[in-house]
Amino acid sequence: MSETVKQALRNIHAAAEEINRPVRLMEVCGTHTMAAFRTGLRALLPDTVTLLSGPGCPVCVTPNAYIDHAVALSLRSDTVVATFGDMVRVPGTERSLEYARAQGGSVVAVYSPLEALRMAQQEPQKQIVFLGVGFETTVPAVAWTLREAHRSGVENYSVLCAHKLIPPAMDTLLRSQAHIDGFICPGHVSVIIGEQAYTPLCQQHYVPCVITGFEAIDMMQGILLLLRQLIEERAEVENQYSRTVTPQGNAVAQELIDQVYTPCDAQWRGLGIIPASGLAVREPYYADAAKLALEEDLPQPRENPLCRCGDVLRGIISPPACPLFATACSPLNPIGPCMVSSEGTCAAYYRYAR
Ligand code: SF4
Numbered sequence: 001m002s003e004t005v006k007q008a009l010r011n012i013h014a015a016a017e018e019i020n021r022p023v024r025l026m027e028v029c030g031t032h033t034m035a036a037f038r039t040g041l042r043a044l045l046p047d048t049v050t051l052l053s054g055p056g057c058p059v060c061v062t063p064n065a066y067i068d069h070a071v072a073l074s075l076r077s078d079t080v081v082a083t084f085g086d087m088v089r090v091p092g093t094e095r096s097l098e099y100a101r102a103q104g105g106s107v108v109a110v111y112s113p114l115e116a117l118r119m120a121q122q123e124p125q126k127q128i129v130f131l132g133v134g135f136e137t138t139v140p141a142v143a144w145t146l147r148e149a150h151r152s153g154v155e156n157y158s159v160l161c162a163h164k165l166i167p168p169a170m171d172t173l174l175r176s177q178a179h180i181d182g183f184i185c186p187g188h189v190s191v192i193i194g195e196q197a198y199t200p201l202c203q204q205h206y207v208p209c210v211i212t213g214f215e216a217i218d219m220m221q222g223i224l225l226l227l228r229q230l231i232e233e234r235a236e237v238e239n240q241y242s243r244t245v246t247p248q249g250n251a252v253a254q255e256l257i258d259q260v261y262t263p264c265d266a267q268w269r270g271l272g273i274i275p276a277s278g279l280a281v282r283e284p285y286y287a288d289a290a291k292l293a294l295e296e297d298l299p300q301p302r303e304n305p306l307c308r309c310g311d312v313l314r315g316i317i318s319p320p321a322c323p324l325f326a327t328a329c330s331p332l333n334p335i336g337p338c339m340v341s342s343e344g345t346c347a348a349y350y351r352y353a354r
Pocket of ligand 1: 306307308309310312319322325326330334335338339340346
């Protein structure tokens with residue numbers, strides 16, 4: 001362990017001692033959750049400092065109804081569903097996309113929405129529907145493909161849109177029963193939306209927000225900044241990740257998002273419907289294939305009543321408190337999305353903290 005890391009840990013322990021009460025900090029982003037486990041950071045923190053995992057895994061917060069739509073689309077003879085790989089195993093009400101594929105459904109894992117657009121250009125007789133799941137980080141690349149499809153007259157490419165925005169979810173959490181003393185804000189999302197996006201949260205809820213990178217030392221410095229704000233009774237946005245995140249964010253990406261999408265209410269697993277927390281595709285970019293999902297005879301969305309993903313995503317419980325954790329539910333046999341995704345909290349606990 002380097003002297004810099006040792007000193008950061010000593011500073012964290014000293015600050016926690018000065019605060020002298022339990023402190024609950026939420027890392028919003030699933031990548032931070034994984035980093036905190038992988039580097040052993042959790043085990044090195046003072047007993048009074050708890051890291052909570054938040055709703056920052058896009059696969060985990062996508063509700064069953066969306067998976068059901070995607071499954072129904074994949075079973076249409078004229079349609080191919082293209083998606084990032086981690087969506088394929090997420091259980092829907094009756095089946096996952098993986099199961100649908102085994103039943104003859106057309107489901108293709110892609111590494112980028114551009115790959116899906118290319119597929120549409122190569123197979124004009126098929127409707128290619130890309131699953132638009134992800135936060136502000138993912139949205140610009142998807143927006144670009146929709147604009148490009150429109151510009152070049154590709155009519156068989158569309159996006160089944162479930163994109164979500166992080167600040168409204170943080171606001172909802174602060175209004176709920178989850179006790180949160182400070183946020184470790186997501187580094188990747190912040191590259192797009194900038195530091196200033198969190199200022200209203202600090203002002204309205206008087207909660208400290210610190211944007212951090214993903215190395216262990218980044219997270220330690222972020223935690224220390226949060227603890228110092230608590231000691232000094234401040235609630236501000238601080239940016240530990242200034243090597244990447246600017247105050248205003250990426251203006252080009254923001255403009256592209258505004259051009260292609262409009263804010264809408266969105267359903268989050270565990271958090272319910274959050275006003276203006278989603279993005280809907282604007283005309284003329286909204287091609288017809290995604291609308292077809294709405295015409296399907298879909299099952300009434302239903303989740304396993306024992307799965308506690310909603311409580312995990314709100315920071316109310318940690319995964320071992322779920323009765324299915326590491327028994328009925330495991331990465332090989334996931335019951336809920338938090339066990340499927342590589343950024344899922346249950347998957348992280350299963351891998352590092354059993
Ligand atoms: S352990 Fe499985 S069933 Fe329990 S909350 Fe996590 S994903 Fe859901």
